[in-house]
Amino acid sequence: xxxxxxxxxxxxxxxxxxxxxxxxxxxxxxxxxxxxxxxxxxxxxxxxxxxxxxxxxxxxxxxxxxxxxxxxxxxxxxxxxxxxxxxxxxxxx
Numbered sequence: 665x666x667x668x669x670x671x672x673x674x675x676x677x678x679x680x681x682x683x684x685x686x687x688x689x690x691x692x693x694x695x696x697x698x699x700x701x702x703x704x705x706x707x708x709x710x711x712x713x714x715x716x717x718x719x720x721x722x723x724x725x726x727x728x729x730x731x732x733x734x735x736x737x738x739x740x741x742x743x744x745x746x747x748x749x750x751x752x753x754x755x756x757x
Contacts, residue, residue: 673723676716683716 690709694702 673727676719676723686712 687709690705690712694705694709697705
């Protein structure tokens with residue numbers, strides 16, 4: 665699961681130059697257009713930007729959730745290991 669999140673983030677990072685190029689081209693198109701056409705292009709560019717930010721936010725949120733879950737699991741493993749050792753120690757005396 666962690667590798668999947670990392671792969672998604674890497675893929676998004678790898679696509680960043682293409683994303684930047686699309687944004688730049690869109691801004692150039694908007695400058696060359698007027699009126700409703702420019703507004704429509706701007707809306708599409710804004711929608712694309714918004715969707716990409718949602719993806720980035722979801723990746724960050726899932727990373728935090730997975731990191732917290734991993735800490736919980738590690739804590740549980742340590743607790744269980746300690747409890748087992750204490751139980752074994754008590755039975756050997």
